[in-house]
Amino acid sequence: MPDARLIKKYPNRRLYDTTLSSYITLNEVRELVMNETPFKVVDRQTGEDITRSILLQIIMEQESGGQPLFSADVLAQFIRNYSLSTHQGFTEFMEHSMSTFKAQQKAVSEQMHKVLKGTPLDTWLKMSEQNMQMWNQVQRNILKSLSQKSIERND
Template sequence: MPDRNPVRLIKKYPNRRLYDTRTSSHITLSDIRKLVVEQEPFQVVDAKTGEDLTRSILLQIIQEAESDGEPIFSSDMLRGIIRFYGPFQGMLGSYLENSIKAVADIQAQAGQQSSQAWSDFMSSQLPMMQKLMGQYVEQSKQLYLNTQNLFGMFPGFPGATGRNDKNGKDDDKA
């Protein structure tokens, strides 16, 4: 009888082993990565508590992939992501999610082309994309700095410079 649940259930046991309930067999992180690549819906849960561990397992897969070969995330990029946790967390998460979705949509549209043609296209577009991303980063940086300067006009506001006398001198005594 076919499994009626479209989401594949993977159970994680205290010994850190993963068990695929659909195939009734133990699997590895590599197997879960294949499920992601094949766009197979799945959920990883703690076998004892039922707690959803899917995000944690996906982060583990990313960590392993970043350790092997050429990483996607540079140290500076990871530092930037860490800095965004807090007030801009939702905005960055939404931006990254939409950006990755856009790249995936482009790949799906180009899926009929051979991998070599796609590779040639991307390599020819790389300089333009780098220039556009550089411009975007610079604009984002300027927007952030302008926002900080705006808040600096209000003494006592978090991030304010503390300058508020007529001569532009600090009110704070060091």
């Protein structure tokens, strides 16, 4: 991964973002994923790449709260497809399916923007989107500030 942010996981389970030179939370790693920011997580002591395990940890947190994305049947299928005979085919299928889903979502969004362009609803949607972006930034700043204060108190 060229230009990927390096995050080190310390034995105390804290994550250190070497780009920001500060500790970050699992939720902030999730934000990196959501913003499509490339990153790599390594174990501080061994240097082992543990990015996958951190991503799985994020999925576990998301699945345990609110409305889960995967049913028990789907998770059971995942486990069954770890057999050597179907592993590669299943992986390729999942990657292709996710890529197709993302492309379809983008196409629908673009079509909706074309249909609504210039209408009063378009103006409201744009304003709502800007408000949501500002609100998300405010939330990130608050969480970062609280995280920094917590770190300062613990040091």
